[in-house]
Amino acid sequence: MAEPAPVNEDTELVARAQAGDPSAFDRLVVKYSPRLYGLVYNMTSNHEDTNDLMQDIFAKAYRSIKGFRGKSSFYTWIHSIGVNMTINFLKKRGRRFQMSLDDVDANIQNDKEFIELTATSNPVREADLGELQQKLNEAMMKLSNEHRAVVTMFDIQGMPHAEIAKILGISEGTVRSRLFYAHRQLQAHLEEFRKNNI
Amino acid sequence: MLDDNELQKLLRLKRYEQPSPEYFDKFLNEFHRRQRAEMLRRSAWRIAWDRVTAFFSEQTVGSFAYAAATALVLIVAGITSLNIVTSHHEAVIAQAQPVSAQPFGLNTRVHLPDFNELSNQTAHSATASLRPRYVMDARPVSYEPTSSF
Amino acid sequence: MSWTRGPSVMSPRRVFSCAFLALACAHARAQGNSDALTQQVRAVFERAQNAVVKIEAEDDHGKLSGTGFFVDPTGTLYTCYSVGGESHDIIISHGNMKYPATRLAADPRSGIAILKVEARTPFLPAGKSKELGVASMIMTIGYPMDMPITPNFGCVGGWNIKFLDRYFATAHIRANVPVQRGEGGAPLLNMNGEAVGVLICSLENGSGAFALPIEAAEKVRSDFMRFGEVRPGWLGIKFAEAEKPFDGSSVQVDDFVKNAPAEKYGLQRGDILLRVGDAKITSPDDVLNAAFYLTAGDEVPITIARNGEKIELKVQPAEHPEMAHATAALPMPPGIPLRMNR
Numbered sequence: 001m002a003e004p005a006p007v008n009e010d011t012e013l014v015a016r017a018q019a020g021d022p023s024a025f026d027r028l029v030v031k032y033s034p035r036l037y038g039l040v041y042n043m044t045s046n047h048e049d050t051n052d053l054m055q056d057i058f059a060k061a062y063r064s065i066k067g068f069r070g071k072s073s074f075y076t077w078i079h080s081i082g083v084n085m086t087i088n089f090l091k092k093r094g095r096r097f098q099m100s101l102d103d104v105d106a107n108i109q110n111d112k113e114f115i116e117l118t119a120t121s122n123p124v125r126e127a128d129l130g131e132l133q134q135k136l137n138e139a140m141m142k143l144s145n146e147h148r149a150v151v152t153m154f155d156i157q158g159m160p161h162a163e164i165a166k167i168l169g170i171s172e173g174t175v176r177s178r179l180f181y182a183h184r185q186l187q188a189h190l191e192e193f194r195k196n197n198i
Numbered sequence: 199m200l201d202d203n204e205l206q207k208l209l210r211l212k213r214y215e216q217p218s219p220e221y222f223d224k225f226l227n228e229f230h231r232r233q234r235a236e237m238l239r240r241s242a243w244r245i246a247w248d249r250v251t252a253f254f255s256e257q258t259v260g261s262f263a264y265a266a267a268t269a270l271v272l273i274v275a276g277i278t279s280l281n282i283v284t285s286h287h288e289a290v291i292a293q294a295q296p297v298s299a300q301p302f303g304l305n306t307r308v309h310l311p312d313f314n315e316l317s318n319q320t321a322h323s324a325t326a327s328l329r330p331r332y333v334m335d336a337r338p339v340s341y342e343p344t345s346s347f
Numbered sequence: 348m349s350w351t352r353g354p355s356v357m358s359p360r361r362v363f364s365c366a367f368l369a370l371a372c373a374h375a376r377a378q379g380n381s382d383a384l385t386q387q388v389r390a391v392f393e394r395a396q397n398a399v400v401k402i403e404a405e406d407d408h409g410k411l412s413g414t415g416f417f418v419d420p421t422g423t424l425y426t427c428y429s430v431g432g433e434s435h436d437i438i439i440s441h442g443n444m445k446y447p448a449t450r451l452a453a454d455p456r457s458g459i460a461i462l463k464v465e466a467r468t469p470f471l472p473a474g475k476s477k478e479l480g481v482a483s484m485i486m487t488i489g490y491p492m493d494m495p496i497t498p499n500f501g502c503v504g505g506w507n508i509k510f511l512d513r514y515f516a517t518a519h520i521r522a523n524v525p526v527q528r529g530e531g532g533a534p535l536l537n538m539n540g541e542a543v544g545v546l547i548c549s550l551e552n553g554s555g556a557f558a559l560p561i562e563a564a565e566k567v568r569s570d571f572m573r574f575g576e577v578r579p580g581w582l583g584i585k586f587a588e589a590e591k592p593f594d595g596s597s598v599q600v601d602d603f604v605k606n607a608p609a610e611k612y613g614l615q616r617g618d619i620l621l622r623v624g625d626a627k628i629t630s631p632d633d634v635l636n637a638a639f640y641l642t643a644g645d646e647v648p649i650t651i652a653r654n655g656e657k658i659e660l661k662v663q664p665a666e667h668p669e670m671a672h673a674t675a676a677l678p679m680p681p682g683i684p685l686r687m688n689r
Contacts, residue, residue, distance in 0.1 A: 006328065022284075027224060029225070029226055029229060030222070030226060033222055033225050034216070034222060037216065037222075038213060038216065039214065039217075042212060042215075046214060047217065051225075054225065055229060055232055058229055059229075059232060059233070059236065062233070070255075094210065133208065133211065133212070136208055136209070136212075137212075152207065155205075155206050155209035155210060156209050156210065156213055157210045157213070158210070164285065183202060183205060186209075187200050187205055190205070191200065192202050
């Protein structure tokens with residue numbers, strides 16, 4: 001007889017939420033809101049829109065939780081809701097780009113890659129990096145919603161291809177090709193910027 | 199040209215574009231507040247919809263009439279629900295109507311508590327248990343700790 | 348021809364007939380009045396009873412039974428804290444139907460609990476308790492013990508801010524209406540059938556009762572909807588009896604508590620309080636009564652007299668340093684009904 005699979009924290013929280021425990025759903029909100037924020041914000045590039053969408057996403061998840069059968073993980077399920085609602089929102093909103101959050105998390109200073117990218121004897125590099133980041137945001141908003149979604153999930157949030165495929169309901173191959181195309185687009189936009197700033 | 203590696207490093211740094219920690223503290227409170235507002239709003243809409251669909255289900259109307267009346271139903275439902283929400287003080291005490299299933303002509307699924315199951319449970323527990331404590335306190339639950347204001 | 352022609356002194360028989368007629372008329376009028384009153388009481392009972400429910404639940408002490416009433420068409424209902432404040436497995440009986448209810452809010456300070464059923468419901472409109480005077484006729488409708496829905500009729504005895512030397516959170520209506528066990532949480536009604544209060548506790552073995560004014564219950568509900576909790580406002584004023592009353596008020600600002608919002612917004616020692624919000628102040632009891640309706644963060648107009656001059660100030664109350672913690676200690680009400688079917 002096979003051993004029962006270990007019940008992870010999400011499974012237990014979902015079961016409790018379905019049984020009527022409001023604090024269980026609260027725990028799920030607290031656990032997933034930072035991750036989902038990253039996903040939604042990098043797709044919309046707007047704090048107010050992100051805040052509203054986040055509320056709508058969790059409200060929808062709350063209403064539908066009793067129908068959640070556990071065929072996928074809660075993680076996949078909530079991200080799926082998040083991505084779909086965000087894409088629908090963006091389709092209705094049309095293209096509108098605003099500045100990124102001014103307060104970047106101070107922990108960026110300790111990030112290995114940030115240090116690598118800015119490590120140089122030339123003091124101007126760090127300022128350039130800031131501008132480059134801004135240009136990157138502009139370039140991101142020029143991508144289609146679907147391409148921006150895969151870039152956000154893979155490159156920014158670090159999700160594996162298989163997970164992204166499950167969330168979007170597409171094949172892994174499609175995920176890879178979208179990423180490839182999106183990277184080329186981003187590189188082309190940024191190249192223009194770098195040429196004009198040497 | 200920025201190579202793939204450098205591009206991905208740049209993209210990964212966007213993880214740090216996060217709101218302050220206070221935002222997430224407030225997020226849950228805001229979520230609860232919206233849920234409470236939704237709870238009342240949803241019920242008022244449901245009432246309006248139920249009243250309109252109940253009216254039509256009592257009439258013998260053909261399918262053409264249903265189609266023709268749909269637009270009117272939506273308008274009336276909207277106006278009626280606004281009246282329910284805003285005219286709290288002047289509403290007449292309506293007849294009690296149990297929330298058991300009335301046929302909804304437009305196949306609307308409505309989530310209703312399972313009364314029969316509940317009534318059976320309650321009946322069983324009532325016979326099995328002692329008489330309840332009938333509440334009419336002889337003193338208030340609490341007193342003011344202070345007389346300053 | 349004048350009908351007064353005749354003997355100028357009435358005969359005994361005529362006197363007796365007149366007296367008899369007069370008494371008969373008086374009796375008929377009294378009977379008519381009494382019939383009219385019975386009809387009025389009956390009419391209020393007929394109309395309002397549908398909105399009054401029996402509440403059965405369980406708490407740490409075991410099973411309990413009380414009364415409550417709907418206040419809107421979406422199933423929101425009021426009862427007293429002892430019935431709905433800390434209990435669970437709450438079942439509302441209404442006619443032949445039973446409904447599960449959840450608790451939206453409970454405030455031990457005012458003694459009110461607000462519950463919710465997911466149903467369309469009749470409801471009692473809210474009246475104005477301030478329009479009740481001493482001897483105003485009032486009614487209650489409740490579920491005494493295991494008996495069916497029952498009306499009671501009486502009159503207002505007065506308003507009390509304290510009971511046996513201890514203070515209520517706000518002035519309560521003292522109702523000279525006989526109340527029985529099981530009627531905690533019942534509505535106090537005016538003769539228009541409007542809810543003007545919620546029965547909180549009895550007086551002298553049930554010969555009377557204290558009712559929380561409906562406006563106080565509405566304040567608790569409003570705070571809950573806005574903030575998820577009751578937010579008592581605090582001004583930090585210590586008051587004393589004025590040497591020279593002004594415009595009917597004998598309440599003088601004596602001192603301020605440290606960090607008092609009132610001082611920050613311009614009140615001074617010696618000011619005489621005339622109005623707090625829309626409440627006229629004549630005595631310290633009026634001040635304590637009005638203070639209940641302050642909400643932390645909501646600006647309130649305060650009229651004072653200073654050196655013979657009336658001044659209106661706008662003050663923003665802060666969170667009450669003691670109350671805020673007291674209400675926070677209450678278990679968070681499960682505001683979202685979660686009886687889901689598996």
